[in-house]
Amino acid sequence: MELSHLQQLARLIRSWIIRSTSEAGSGHPTSSLSATDLMTGLMFGGTFRFDPDNPAHPNNDRLIFSKGHASPLLYALWAAAGKIPEEELMTLRKFGSRLEGHPTMDFPYAEAATGSLGQGLSVGVGMALNAKYLDKLPYRTYVLLGDSEMAEGSQWEALQIAAHYGLDNLVGILDANRLGQRGETMYGHDLSAYERRIAAFGWRTVVIDGHDLEQICAAFLQSASHSGAPLMIIAKTYKGGGIPIIQDKEGRHGTALNAEEAALALETLGPVDRSLQGTITLPESTMTPAVTEQSAAPLAYAADKPVATRRAYGNALARLASRYPSLVALDAEVSNSTYADIFKKACPERFFEMYVAEQNMAGAALGLARRGKIPCVSSFAAFLTRAFDQFRMARYSNGNIKICGSHAGVSIGEDGTSQMGLEDIAMFRSILDNVVLYPSDAVSTERLVEEAIRHEGIVYIRTTRKETPVLYGNEEGFEIGGSRVVRKSEKDAITIIAAGITLHEAIAACDMLAAEGIHVRVVDLYSVKPIDREMLREVALETHAIITVEDHYPEGGIGEAVRSALFDCPVPVYSLAVRRMPRSGKPQELLDYENISRDAIMQKVKEVL
């Protein structure tokens, strides 16, 4: 496409940015304007390959707006491509519109929901990993980055891993417009500061004038042919670029132009040709051959040999690898503890070592998921707190991600408090519609890992460090939303609800109480969310009280989940949970110390009776 045509298109896009945000009365016109020439050059300059009628085409180049607040630009670009009518642009930010304040999955051309800064490059890493190592497709992944968000550590996690994996199919476009939300960024227009850092992290860099379409198109041409390392196009731009009354001015971050300003802005922009349309190069038609699914081996756990559920997680991934060809695993440098390394040994080509960088691991998993993979990410449950923001955003991106947190609770023992996952159930329960599983033995872990893989959405699986007895037969089934009554009699006065390590304590307590003539029911609550309301209503009717026992802080945990499900039942729900500052010690000492051991359960039962 000729430069003059691109310039005309950029002017049309600018006019839409101003008009749509002014119509909305809010939004980020200036952050959109700074990147307008860059994105016009990318999408319509000939380099970008995408079938606008088939956003799901596997060979489409991907474009992620990591600076999600530039959404008015994203929408205007697709209007310029003829896919969004001008009238729809004017619904920006209105209730019910697909064009939300920050991109969401309602917009068919959004690769991910963005708006929490510093996450898009990790998503791009996942997509580029997929193209280079898994599907072996020629698509390239472009990520539009803001300069403010380069302060996020997650960016540097993504930069380092992209270089480590030699992702020469990944291109960053750094829109260095100098101004953040409340003033100048750390480096302002010192582009060399970015260049030095990014180059030191192993990327190729090219510095351009981000408002010069000739330089822009040349840089993108380079992006199509370079190899060996990822490429960062560092562009000097102006916030509000192209609109003199707001260009490079402070205090204009998240503010629309008022009617008067908008009129003046459009006037300085001059007349635009609304019939203009940009053309996007179509992608190649090559496809990845489909891989045949094979059946998985049956389970064969010995009833008398304890197995840690974390090991069963690794076993499950390896066992299910051939049945689910889309399954991939990522781990944050602890695969010999989470036992993701069992999968790594079985399928090294489908395992990605993500090093001690949990945020980027989560973001990359989202990128892989968006390209059709089923990523299973693992680390210690405690360290998954590091990526809460990424998991939250993955949900908004409809991410199909499985997350395993090992080393749950004080029962890990001597390593001490910092290594204990004690808030992970609360964290993952708080994510909309997701699933939280907490198996107690090897068989249920294996079954639930498969259920997680089959479930579309985010699933969290909590595993235990210690070896625990195998409770179930190899043929038994377990389902999301289910539970298992593991001890029951006609005379049960109280129901104990537990999962993971505390289920074994509850069973021991139950058996010891039975010897004393006290009968309690014990339920394995392996599906914490969704929770088995039917079972809960039943035990609420059939027994006088419920005691929940969990190796987790009380807030947001199993006790609160049970109480919420029984919100209108008059049955009392007592909670045994971690309530004292945990410390180092033997697992059983710590279960006792926190009053979640068999002894504590027996005592509580007697107290409640």
Add this chain to the structure above:
Amino acid sequence: MELSHLQQLARLIRSWIIRSTSEAGSGHPTSSLSATDLMTGLMFGGTFRFDPDNPAHPNNDRLIFSKGHASPLLYALWAAAGKIPEEELMTLRKFGSRLEGHPTMDFPYAEAATGSLGQGLSVGVGMALNAKYLDKLPYRTYVLLGDSEMAEGSQWEALQIAAHYGLDNLVGILDANRLGQRGETMYGHDLSAYERRIAAFGWRTVVIDGHDLEQICAAFLQSASHSGAPLMIIAKTYKGGGIPIIQDKEGRHGTALNAEEAALALETLGPVDRSLQGTITLPESTMTPAVTEQSAAPLAYAADKPVATRRAYGNALARLASRYPSLVALDAEVSNSTYADIFKKACPERFFEMYVAEQNMAGAALGLARRGKIPCVSSFAAFLTRAFDQFRMARYSNGNIKICGSHAGVSIGEDGTSQMGLEDIAMFRSILDNVVLYPSDAVSTERLVEEAIRHEGIVYIRTTRKETPVLYGNEEGFEIGGSRVVRKSEKDAITIIAAGITLHEAIAACDMLAAEGIHVRVVDLYSVKPIDREMLREVALETHAIITVEDHYPEGGIGEAVRSALFDCPVPVYSLAVRRMPRSGKPQELLDYENISRDAIMQKVKEVL
């Protein structure tokens, strides 16, 4: 101290590392051994200044073990300083010992609880900021870093901000022992990879042999005299360094030597002189003059002028600045939205712009708190999820930190889902013993900010974007653990419990229902944790049902907090909360959409009646 003496000390320390971990049967001897020469050189080589009899001395140099798993070394160092008897070293990792698996505040020489990687440098940044800009003291802050943890993005956040603030009183010591937990690190022994990156981030670097005490002492001497930028000592070391049977070997990360190996290791180490003691240079005696507290101005909110609680937060900080000279504020580049900028304008010298890097902001706040400041950190509630791991660890460090999350819930409106804090109550409730406050008007916000400042520990304050009516008189008091009944009659059938934006909806619903002859009680639950059990028991007795209303997901939120407090009361607790995927729109549209508006409350009341 002579080199030969230091070498003898290092051998003694190595023997203790081996013996204490072998006695414990677990722990990280190899990660301790790689840094033994470095830390011996630092502490006993003459550079480090510390009064072992007064760990709280304001002029003590600070030493943070960011690689907390090297705790056996930390304990052995203080044994070598004569402050820990050898017998106590042998209690390592045992229940009740001060010497936990990773350093905790039980150990008097731990500057912070560490063990979640990549956090110590941020803590160091906070301490160095304090020395350079606030207390203007000559102490230096040293941070021992592992090479694996350099993959954490939080490290690069800390590196960039340290250079930005010219923290030449901050020294990093990178123990590059090549091996992570499950194998080689990303860069192995390519020290130039670290040097390039760290130098590009604006630090001075010096590369040394980390087992050569002469080079080590020379580097620390340099740390005492350099200026203008922070200094990173990049040391080539060997994991298990000095003990041939384990040195530089894979598969020896978190494993103690067995009895046979330990005997062999001690034999190759040769005889050690257990009477040796290292001498630490004493610190200067200069002190910061105490600042006189002044009284704060009274509140003067007009009853008829709505004020956003986020603005009241900023007002409170500025108003209380002279009363609490230790108060400082940090914000993540959104101070014009959180209104921390009101404090910045009032006290620029006590405000730190931390840019869009929430993890480092949280860690730096902990460092400031550990040096006696009361840091108030702010960002959008949604983006605080980014620093969950840091907040979790700050609790274990007994951090006295106040956290303000603005833009809570769907009521922010058009900006959309990514910007809405909808899981922050769940996150902060799950932290042991901390406080969660959620004021609804300007007066209670101001009072609760002061209560937060006066409270020792972590306090989370949730604020609202929208302007809301002033509900309370300027003289009214509010306390942690309290609540306020704002509507009450003799005939109340139901109690509505709300906070923040939904309290205003509840009041409106109550007044409209009263016009229809339906009487409900309304409670302002401004202290979500601790919660006012007494009030809850009272309303549970006096009314037939409770309806909680919150602009937050149901899990871990106000509804579950109330249910937990009423675990043995038969009163039903209905919860109105955010249950549908949020989107862009007008605040009131979104409150309606999520069924947490006045209309939804009225409907629910009628349904429950």
